[in-house]
Amino acid sequence: MPIEFVQSLEVYPSVFQPAGEDNAFKYLESFIAERGMNYSKHISKPAESRKSCTRLSPYISWGNLSVKQAYQALNEAQKISNFKGPIKNAITRLKWHCHFIQKFEVEGNYEFKCINKGYELLAHPKNELFIKAWEEGKTGFPLVDACMRCLITTGWINFRMRAMLISFLCHHLYQDWRQGVHHVARQFLDYEPGIHYPQFQMQAGTTGVNTIRIYNPVKQSSDHDPEGIFIKQWIPELQNIPNSFIHEPHKMSLMEQQLCNIIIGKDYPFPILDATIAGKAARDKIWGHRREILVKQESARILFTHTRN
Ligand SMILES: Cc1cc2nc3c(=O)[nH]c(=O)nc-3n(C[C@H](O)[C@H](O)[C@H](O)COP(=O)(O)OP(=O)(O)OC[C@H]3O[C@@H](n4cnc5c(N)ncnc54)[C@H](O)[C@@H]3O)c2cc1C
Structure with a gap:
């Protein structure tokens, strides 16, 4: 085994999910026994989902647990569980796992090119x-x-926050998806190319066949982290901001900022752009582009390739 690899295992960060097969089964069992109770309710919430989602993805990606093992355990649990609905939803997502990997196997180019070639025609000026x-x-x-x-x-x-990050890069900041796809892949403990590239392109709006979702980052924030608990955990600079300003701290007056021991623009940045204007501009461009002949031809090809029986 290469020495660098052994060393990297020795410094496995304690904040990562614990690795290995035993832990994979512990996570599966604790989801079935209790954690999964709020799975559907909390799936989009950045803080609560950390407990309520299965958290099986790294184990599946690293081969500690197979989709078949997870499926069989959840399927059996569903028959006797007090929370059948949430378990059923988790089973549905396991099916998505296989669906996305199948897409990638059929079109390995997903990693490098817009799956709908028509979207290569849409220019995205790079902004470092x-x-x-x-x-x-x-x-x-x-x-x-x-x-x-x-x-x-x-x-x-969680899924929703991944989608929001990609939406923000590709729609609000209007950057080509290839500018962010590898950065995020490098961070994921559960990196799985077969899910990652098709999902990334779906969120970036380059398939031509999926609804384009542009997540308003302020609305997502007030909907899914209303009291800013998750925000304050990860942005210590915003620790003292009252709930009424936590989603848009730049709206505080200078005096309010001083009272909270923060200066926006110095301790934490002003918003990089106006999300409402940028979101609308992106929506118009991407939806407008759907009228291109090549986009339409490619959409028909994609539907035929990936959805016919
Ligand atoms: C841009 C983007 C990139 C992603 N990249 C990856 C990746 O590299 N690896 C990865 O495993 N998932 C990826 N996902 C899908 C999803 O976010 C994760 O599978 C999920 O958050 C993992 O947490 P969990 O195991 O608690 O999931 P749960 O919600 O508990 O779901 C159970 C299992 O179902 C599968 N699953 C769940 N959601 C999806 C989905 N939307 N598509 C396909 N399979 C799904 C996973 O195997 C997951 O472990 C990505 C999503 C987006 C939007």
Whole structure:
């Protein structure tokens, strides 16, 4: 075994999920016994989902647990559980796992090219400052920054927050998806190319066949972290901000900022752009582009390739 690899195992961060097969089964059992009770209710919440989701993804990606083992255990549990609905939802997601990997196996180019070739025609001027701010969790949008910083430290965030991070990069910041796809992959403890590239392109809106979701980062924040508990955990600079300003701290007056021991623009950035204007501009461009002949031809090809029986 290469010496660097052995050394890297010795410094396995304690904030990561514990590794290995035994732990995979412990996570599976604790989900079935109790953690899964609030799975469906908490799935989109950045803080609560850490406990309520199965958290099986790293074990499946690293081969500690097979999809078949997880499926069989959940399927049996569903018959006798007090929370059948949430377990059923988790089973559905395991099926998605296989569905996405199948897509990637059919079109391995997903990693490098827009799966809908028509979207290669849409120019995205590169902005190094935007990309750096996004990568480092310094965009001035608290939930976006908290998610990125949490991901960098722990290797995991829930589905909705992954989708929001990609939406913010590709729609609000209007950067080509390839500018962020590897950065995020490097952070994921559960990196699985077969899910990652198709999901990333789906969120970036380059498939031409899926609904394009542009997540408003302020709305996501007030919907899923209303009291800013997750935000404050990952952005210590915002520790003293009252709930009424936690989603948009730049809206505090200078006096309010001083009372909270923070100066926006110095201790924490101003928002990197106006999310409402940027979101609308991106929506118009991406939806408008769906009228291109090549996008339409490619959409038909994608549907035929991936959905016919
Ligand atoms: C841009 C982006 C990139 C992603 N990259 C990865 C990746 O590299 N590896 C990865 O495992 N998942 C990826 N996902 C899917 C999803 O976010 C994770 O599978 C999930 O958050 C893992 O946590 P969990 O095991 O607690 O999931 P649960 O919600 O408990 O789901 C159980 C299992 O179902 C599967 N699953 C759940 N959601 C999805 C989904 N949307 N698509 C496909 N399979 C799913 C996973 O195997 C997961 O372990 C990505 C999602 C997005 C939006």
